[in-house]
Amino acid sequence: ELGGILGMRAPIRRIEGFDISNTGGEESVGSLVVFVDGRPRRSDDRKFKVKTVEGPNDVAGPIEVIARRYRRSLAERTSLPDLVFVDGGKPQLGAAIKTLHEMGLVGIPVVGLAKKQEIIFREGDKDGLRLERSSDALKLLQRIRDEAHRFAITFHRARREKRSLARSITSKN
Numbered sequence: 001e002l003g004g005i006l007g008m009r010a011p012i013r014r015i016e017g018f019d020i021s022n023t024g025g026e027e028s029v030g031s032l033v034v035f036v037d038g039r040p041r042r043s044d045d046r047k048f049k050v051k052t053v054e055g056p057n058d059v060a061g062p063i064e065v066i067a068r069r070y071r072r073s074l075a076e077r078t079s080l081p082d083l084v085f086v087d088g089g090k091p092q093l094g095a096a097i098k099t100l101h102e103m104g105l106v107g108i109p110v111v112g113l114a115k116k117q118e119i120i121f122r123e124g125d126k127d128g129l130r131l132e133r134s135s136d137a138l139k140l141l142q143r144i145r146d147e148a149h150r151f152a153i154t155f156h157r158a159r160r161e162k163r164s165l166a167r168s169i170t171s172k173n
Contacts, residue, residue: 002083002137005129006109006122010082013037015140016069017085018096019148020050020061021156028053029159030065031152034081035144047155059095062086066099080108087145089114089128093121113141 022028034044093112119128
């Protein structure tokens, strides 16, 4: 269903979804979750420490994480996804597309899902796409978004707790 809605010729088998989590720009992290044939493939999920972005930046964070993911994939000659998903609307989508194009990866479709209105954004579609709330395609994208978000937040909390513990130990000494 999702492939048809997006106008793709081949079925979508592998979807890679990205999200960023931070608190006021501190301990910024990214997540990559992988779904194959509509099911999570947790063994392929990855966590990223955002290294080059200062402060809260919902556009630069995904750029770094996506670039690192696909640079490695190109270097190791691993398979690429049929669809890249970014948590967010037009700004995040535009950043992801630009990053992939700069790497020469122009054939991979990218979609973003804006929260609240649940609008699907894709390249060349300025108004976005609204699906029925009961749509299986929308539910799949929501599940990917929610899983990427959960994975990023869990990693972010662990990093924050580790930093807080280190500060606590340092201040006691």
